[in-house]
Amino acid sequence: xxxxxxxxxxxxxxxxxxxxxxxxxxxxxxxxxxxxxxxxxxxxxxxxxxxxxxxxxxxxxxxxxxxxxxxxxxxxxxxxxxxxxxxxxxxxxxxxxxxxxxxxxxxxxxxxxxxxxxxxxxxxxxxxxxxxxxxxxxxxxxxxxxxxxxxxxxxxxxxxxxxxxxxxxxxxxxxxxxxxxxxxxxxxxxxxxxxxxxxxxxx
Numbered sequence: 001x002x003x004x005x006x007x008x009x010x011x012x013x014x015x016x017x018x019x020x021x022x023x024x025x026x027x028x029x030x031x032x033x034x035x036x037x038x039x040x041x042x043x044x045x046x047x048x049x050x051x052x053x054x055x056x057x058x059x060x061x062x063x064x065x066x067x068x069x070x071x072x073x074x075x076x077x078x079x080x081x082x083x084x085x086x087x088x089x090x091x092x093x094x095x096x097x098x099x100x101x102x103x104x105x106x107x108x109x110x111x112x113x114x115x116x117x118x119x120x121x122x123x124x125x126x127x128x129x130x131x132x133x134x135x136x137x138x139x140x141x142x143x144x145x146x147x148x149x150x151x152x153x154x155x156x157x158x159x160x161x162x163x164x165x166x167x168x169x170x171x172x173x174x175x176x177x178x179x180x181x182x183x184x185x186x187x188x189x190x191x192x193x194x195x196x197x198x199x200x201x202x203x
Contacts, residue, residue: 004196007135009042013189014128018121020182021068021079024060036181043188050177063176067169076175077168081118084161092116099123099157106130106149120165123158151197162190 005013016035019028032054040047067076086093100117103110103126110117127150134146169175169183 005042005192007131010193010196011128011131011135012038013042014124014131017182017186017189018124018128020178021121021124021186024057024064026057029054029057029060032178039185043185043192045181045185045188048177048181051181055176055178060176060178063174063179066174067172067176067179076172077165079120079165080116081120081123081157081161082116084164085157095157102126102153102157118157123153127154127158147197148200150193151200154193154197159190159194162186 016039019031019035022028032051036047036051039045068079069075080091080096081099082091082093082096085095096116096118100110103117106126106129108126108129110122113119113122115122130146130150130153134143134150137143137146166183166187170180
């Protein structure tokens with residue numbers, strides 16, 4: 001990437017990627033073409049030929065289940081931070097509680113969610129929220145506070161495990177062109193975000 005994304009573009013990337021890593025449904029596929037086109041434009045990442053036509057829902061459901069939920073020998077790439085951040089790959093560990101605490105500090109309640117707080121899509125949605133707050137800030141000082149919150153959360157709880165997760169998705173035999181491309185897009189966007197947020201001291 002040759003330029004820094006705008007706030008609107010960053011927010012859109014977070015929102016689209018969050019949707020891509022949720023369990024697929026008809027709504028995802030109905031908007032898939034525009035979503036992929038936007039990510040491709042923002043990240044300068046070509047869309048593979050296999051995704052020029054909308055995939056079948058059943059194919060994405062099978063691939064999602066094998067990659068992220070369950071398959072023989074276990075899911076290839078569980079989309080939960082604690083799997084990668086905890087020494088024993090423990091779900092709902094201390095890092096998950098830290099994620100939950102980050103949400104609650106911003107007044108966000110996930111008690112009704114069926115997923116743990118450190119579910120990838122939820123973390124991406126949280127960063128979408130923080131970017132939107134940065135964009136809406138009334139002055140540079142307030143914007144800097146929201147930017148620091150993004151840096152703290154990403155540096156401690158998201159970026160340390162994204163690369164391993166994405167490589168698992170890309171290497172898995174259970175992979176699907178949609179999720180391999182989404183993992184590549186997530187890696188590229190993560191690098192852009194790390195550059196944008198670099199140099200910000202911890203809050």
